Amino acid sequence: MKKTVQNLQVISHRRLNSDHVVLELKSDEKLDGILPGQFANILVDGSQKVFLRRPFSIYLVDYNCNTISVLIKAIGDGTRILSDQSIGNQLSVIFPLGNGFILPATPTKVLLVGGGVGIAALMILAKMLKENGHQVVILLGAKRIVDLVELEEFAKYGTVYTTTEDGTHGTKGYVTDHSLFREECSSFGKIYTCGPEPMMKAVARLALIHHVNCEVSLENTMACGYGVCLCCITETIDGHRCVCTDGPVFDIKRLKWQI
Amino acid sequence: MKKTVQNLQVISHRRLNSDHVVLELKSDEKLDGILPGQFANILVDGSQKVFLRRPFSIYLVDYNCNTISVLIKAIGDGTRILSDQSIGNQLSVIFPLGNGFILPATPTKVLLVGGGVGIAALMILAKMLKENGHQVVILLGAKRIVDLVELEEFAKYGTVYTTTEDGTHGTKGYVTDHSLFREECSSFGKIYTCGPEPMMKAVARLALIHHVNCEVSLENTMACGYGVCLCCITETIDGHRCVCTDGPVFDIKRLKWQI
Amino acid sequence: MADLNIDIAGLKLKNPVLTASGTFGYGTEFEDFYDINTLGAFVVKGTTLHARQGNSYPRMAETPSGMLNAVGLQNGGIRYFVDHIYPKLLRFDTNILVNVSGSTVEEYIACAEQIDDLEHITGIELNISCPNVKEGGMAFGTSCPAAEAVVKSVRKVYRKHMMVKLSPNVTDITEIARVVENQGADSISLINTLLAMAIHAESRKPVLSTVTGGLSGPAVKPIALRMVWQVYNSVKIPIVGMGGIMNATDAIEFFLAGASAIQVGTANFIDPLATQHIISGIDDYLERHKFHSINEIIGELQL
Amino acid sequence: MADLNIDIAGLKLKNPVLTASGTFGYGTEFEDFYDINTLGAFVVKGTTLHARQGNSYPRMAETPSGMLNAVGLQNGGIRYFVDHIYPKLLRFDTNILVNVSGSTVEEYIACAEQIDDLEHITGIELNISCPNVKEGGMAFGTSCPAAEAVVKSVRKVYRKHMMVKLSPNVTDITEIARVVENQGADSISLINTLLAMAIHAESRKPVLSTVTGGLSGPAVKPIALRMVWQVYNSVKIPIVGMGGIMNATDAIEFFLAGASAIQVGTANFIDPLATQHIISGIDDYLERHKFHSINEIIGELQL
């Protein structure tokens, strides 16, 4: 789909816990072809403290209702104001932005590793992978059980495993401490990961060791979101590349990560 | 009452017409001794377009409930946002500010002339004049009938006359075209006026001609509202004086108006 | 519909709305959003003789009603521009200016010479005001002799419209403006960003990798307006104003202060359609106030 | 409770929070709101040798995240201050600085001489940076020889703490800072307001009677921070930072950039209690980060 600026209407507001909400935003126009991993840049209108738009992964798309959903974790002024939107409000949204994950060409067993709010980029991916006949395994990590959200939704699209740092759900430890990596890492045709950078680097390291293809979805501070300000660069083997247009999804082999 | 900064809660929101509302704001503390003509400086929190507070006359005070009311006409960003406040919201308010009108020492027949949103400063004045045994005549002017608000409320405290520029209510013309000025101007012991500057100047001219004492309540662009920025000056016979502390009420004899 | 045509020292624009360098890529990025031929002109990203990687991440900080950037002129160099970008610009039917920067006068000259050969490029915007590079850049725009040297030299090799973009980081902008005028600039654009800084209190680190960066957005508008007005009262060549323009009202303020045209920068990030709203808003204003042409309000501040 | 005491070249403050001249009247206006003895110091309004009416109305314009003022040093003159204001200040138990301005070096000297005799005034803040007066004012702060002349002369007659307040309207603030240091200033405060302008598009008139005015508030914070950091790296005398400080986080940023104390200006208008929240917020920050004293974070920006 071509990128557009639209006023989308908040048509549902689902609070997952004290700081996570899912907003469903409706367009007046027909949506088509949004790729998993693409994002939306949302204007926090009229707030004194928030000048620039805020980027969010597209969490789900409903082509029948022409809606996109975003999962928002409130961490600062912008995300807090967006989390408090009422149904009926209009939000100015630029979407879809970025490149998106690449799906395997043939039926494949794939692993999705999400941490924190990075799971937002993985839901639509899990759904599309399943729809395309791939075998999906999902590993979600969090600090504590309360930070694990949407497990049931993920379970619709694959087998879900979890880790928590305090052991209150699933395996105790980081995602990379999970037995999946020790016991069946090489059995995956591809690993997709999104979450805090240290987590993604740890996953990328294991993927490299086990010779598994791996794509990561990066975060970055963005001014425009569509490739004109050159503020959101990351170091790649081809030099500085914009996360908003060349990414947010990168094959780990392109990144100059010290891993 | 000493000036304070308080978070007041919106406890009632009364819409008078498309662009006028009366907000009633409740304090947790006991209110005392607010003078008619004093004002409140209200913070429009978090809006990108409104940086400074906005001043509003104190419209009414309820010492039993510890509330003050303000009558707001939406003309720009600040007044629009304040007009849209919901019940329960907190507003940061500095009050009471300014000097206030001086009430006659002995029972007197007085004339209050209000135009536009200037009527806001006159309600509490009318009430206190009546409570102090004065005979109150109120003349309110507007462009059209829809701009005349709160006539019944004013009628509680005195005889109400009106003028409209298009003749849709009361006498056709400006307030100074009303027969009160031709026929009984000298019968008033004092005239109080608040409204657009041209109106106040016309009223002041007639007051001077008929040798009637006259106080006017001025508007001005204000940064602080309590005498420290020196932005809100008006020319007086004593030089530049701050409208927020030396005023907003001035005896017309102190002003250097060309009338 | 009022007449929005404007002639800037021979540069004929269908309307006075341009986009600012570094905020509009090469124009192509906006094609999904609107037909960019509707613009009076657009200014492509800062171009240098040699390819530049730009500064390290982070390059951006949000500030009250504004932002800092420290991009540092990331670009492929003039050869890359000529070979790979220019061909893509041929399809546009509006004025295109190339923003040119350099670390030495020689680099400016070499770059301008190559642009002089490009038929479809209507002019250059000589950037003597970039605060985000270690050498050259802003230094050329904050000293009269340096500004004189670079403008004079480029004038010798560049024959089409030469707009010179001034730095606001100076004691007296009129001094530099006069130097630039005397050395043959066709027009002056201002302001570039203000040198500024952001600190992250919790981590006790600067937000930008370069410590300081350039401030843009509505926060700087009052400073930009003042400078446009000062320069308007000091030189005869036309002025292109910018700095915090978000909407048509802002644009009108710049025209009244003396700008013959305006550039829209940071606003593109907030609203990719900003220029389109500004163009129609200017028209509305002129009609509402019964002006026939944009020319009737330029410099018409009522004192 | 962390140790907030700070010694600014002999000026001992119970905490590093001051109020900025022109935004705090003579202190007395704040007594309804809080006990102003809680402040490290306060700076009274700009005082001149002769009484000044200030500029005509309108003197104020709201701008994005800021405001313009064109007060123009309205004050009763130094004699009026000595006779009528000073006696009222005797009851305060905190440091009081008088902000001094002049149109000529002689005026500065005459004014400073009279303040030197006032026991209860701890120091002066020499304002060589007011953009809102026709003569003198900012001119002294935007040229090195002029700054040198005024600071040198006042130093000869004024024996207590002499803080010199710099103008941000310069190409290189470190140049002026070094001159001021060399001429015997005890400390440097910055920034004063940035020369700026607002236009009312509908009426096509300038908003201010003086056309231009001084920009203050959060909009200027990134510029102020940058200048404090530059000056910190150029002089040895202590720096008092200001410009858009609204809360404790902003204040911390200035300390990290190199300010030994800060002044709160425009924030007083938005929240008369701003200084109180800032003092307690600084304490919270220090405790949270396990610092014992404010001295541990001054200039401690981690590069």
Ligand SMILES: Cc1cc2nc3c(=O)[nH]c(=O)nc-3n(C[C@H](O)[C@H](O)[C@H](O)COP(=O)(O)OP(=O)(O)OC[C@H]3O[C@@H](n4cnc5c(N)ncnc54)[C@H](O)[C@@H]3O)c2cc1C
């Ligand atoms: C491509 C992309 C997709 C994203 N998808 C989602 C999503 O689906 N759901 C979601 O909740 N969030 C997502 N984010 C992150 C989200 O954009 C930020 O949380 C948001 O911009 C913060 O805005 P704020 O005003 O609330 O916080 P601010 O007040 O701007 O910042 C609060 C604190 O967080 C830090 N911070 C701000 N942005 C980031 C960042 N991007 N990375 C690390 N630290 C940061 C700041 O330095 C500050 O300390 C995504 C970001 C990107 C770039």
Ligand SMILES: Cc1cc2nc3c(=O)[nH]c(=O)nc-3n(C[C@H](O)[C@H](O)[C@H](O)COP(=O)(O)OP(=O)(O)OC[C@H]3O[C@@H](n4cnc5c(N)ncnc54)[C@H](O)[C@@H]3O)c2cc1C
């Ligand atoms: C002492 C005092 C008492 C007041 N009492 C009341 C009251 O009881 N009820 C009420 O509704 N309003 C009152 N006002 C006026 C009110 O403060 C302004 O309407 C308000 O500040 C406008 O804010 P805004 O953000 O909505 O408009 P802005 O966006 O600031 O301005 C909108 C337009 O109105 C113009 N404007 C702004 N303020 C004024 C002004 N003070 N005078 C003339 N033009 C102005 C601007 O130039 C602009 O063109 C009072 C003002 C003062 C000084």
Ligand SMILES: Cc1cc2nc3c(=O)[nH]c(=O)nc-3n(C[C@H](O)[C@H](O)[C@H](O)COP(=O)(O)O)c2cc1C
């Ligand atoms: C991200 C970014 C990149 C910029 N790059 C350039 C550049 O390459 N060359 C240049 O002359 N100006 C550059 N500028 C400055 C703008 O062109 C403009 O002068 C400035 O941002 C002020 O206008 P604004 O407030 O409308 O953005 C850049 C500005 C931003 C925000």
Ligand SMILES: Cc1cc2nc3c(=O)[nH]c(=O)nc-3n(C[C@H](O)[C@H](O)[C@H](O)COP(=O)(O)O)c2cc1C
């Ligand atoms: C209304 C107003 C009046 C001012 N008057 C003076 C003054 O008399 N002397 C002076 O040195 N600075 C004066 N200033 C400048 C402030 O002291 C301060 O340097 C500036 O406002 C920046 O700080 P802020 O952003 O916190 O306000 C004034 C500022 C304002 C807003």
Ligand code: FES
């Ligand atoms: S955010 Fe502007 S280029 Fe990526």
Ligand code: FES
């Ligand atoms: S508004 Fe500040 S002195 Fe009146």
